[in-house]
Amino acid sequence: xxxxxxxxxxxxxxxxxxxxxxxxxxxxxxxxxxxxxxxxxxxxxxxxxxxxxxxxxxxxxxxxxxxxxxxxxxxxxxxxxxxxxxxxxxxxxxxxxxxxxxxxxxxxxxxxxxxxxxxxxxxxxxxxxxxxxxxxxxxxxxxxxxxxxxxxxxxxxxxxxxxxxxxxxxxxxxxxxxxxxxxxxxxxxxxxxxxxxxxxxxxxxxxxxxxxxxxxxxxxxxxxxxxxxxxxxxxxxxxxxxxxxxxxxxxxxxxxx
Ligand SMILES: O=P(O)(O)O[C@H]1O[C@H](CO)[C@@H](O)[C@H]1O
Ligand SMILES: O=c1cc[nH]c(=O)[nH]1
Numbered sequence: 001x002x003x004x005x006x007x008x009x010x011x012x013x014x015x016x017x018x019x020x021x022x023x024x025x026x027x028x029x030x031x032x033x034x035x036x037x038x039x040x041x042x043x044x045x046x047x048x049x050x051x052x053x054x055x056x057x058x059x060x061x062x063x064x065x066x067x068x069x070x071x072x073x074x075x076x077x078x079x080x081x082x083x084x085x086x087x088x089x090x091x092x093x094x095x096x097x098x099x100x101x102x103x104x105x106x107x108x109x110x111x112x113x114x115x116x117x118x119x120x121x122x123x124x125x126x127x128x129x130x131x132x133x134x135x136x137x138x139x140x141x142x143x144x145x146x147x148x149x150x151x152x153x154x155x156x157x158x159x160x161x162x163x164x165x166x167x168x169x170x171x172x173x174x175x176x177x178x179x180x181x182x183x184x185x186x187x188x189x190x191x192x193x194x195x196x197x198x199x200x201x202x203x204x205x206x207x208x209x210x211x212x213x214x215x216x217x218x219x220x221x222x223x224x225x226x227x228x229x230x231x232x233x234x235x236x237x238x239x240x241x242x243x244x245x246x247x248x249x250x251x252x253x254x255x256x257x
Pocket of ligand 1: 024067068069091092094161192193194
């Protein structure tokens with residue numbers, strides 16, 4: 001491959017991208033993360049994909065938004081891997097499945113339920129979507145270091161946001177609700193839309209990915225306790241923890257060299 005070639009969707013070339021990449025879904029979150037890097041500059045913005053690149057402890061690190069959902073995240077990840085990136089942290093948001101979780105909690109996804117269509121085009125459904133152990137450990141250590149409460153566990157990655165929030169509006173309501181109850185009984189923590197695609201593709205391409213998510217609202221908790229909607233309206237602790245996790249993995253990699 002000609003490495004000066006720009007990738008079709010993210011509009012970046014190899015020299016634009018670090019080997020380490022933070023992956024928010026929301027393009028609006030990219031500059032907020034980039035502020036936590038050294039000398040970060042915007043390198044491209046096309047469709048849902050905005051990229052900044054800077055440094056952490058002298059090592060080049062990029063931030064690229066994935067947009068919403070598996071198809072969009074899969075494109076970002078595939079193109080970043082083609083440009084040489086090998087270590088990824090998703091920096092996302094989620095809604096509660098486990099009724100004990102407070103809005104504002106940080107969820108570190110050990111694995112993801114593959115309730116999406118993208119990864120079935122890659123590998124049969126029996127293959128599990130699992131995070132990279134080193135990265136999950138680094139994220140967990142980062143949360144402890146910064147004194148932020150975090151929870152390790154399984155998340156649901158689905159395709160339909162409104163299928164989660166308004167299942168009764170869907171002809172498929174009975175199946176949606178039955179599966180949701182099954183995930184709850186199985187101890188799943190939260191629901192989002194990209195982690196399973198990122199984990200499956202990372203496994204297939206032999207790169208590392210970990211996902212950390214901010215729980216912004218927990219309808220299960222509200223329903224159980226009969227309390228009004230409560231939204232978490234701050235994400236600084238998510239961004240600080242994700243960047244500290246990346247700093248830790250960079251340090252571990254340097255020590256192993
Ligand atoms: O905040 P981000 O990272 O986009 O993550 C979550 O928010 C979006 C839905 O509102 C989906 O992308 C979901 O996974
Ligand atoms: O409830 C939520 C919150 C964020 N993202 C989701 O997919 N669901």
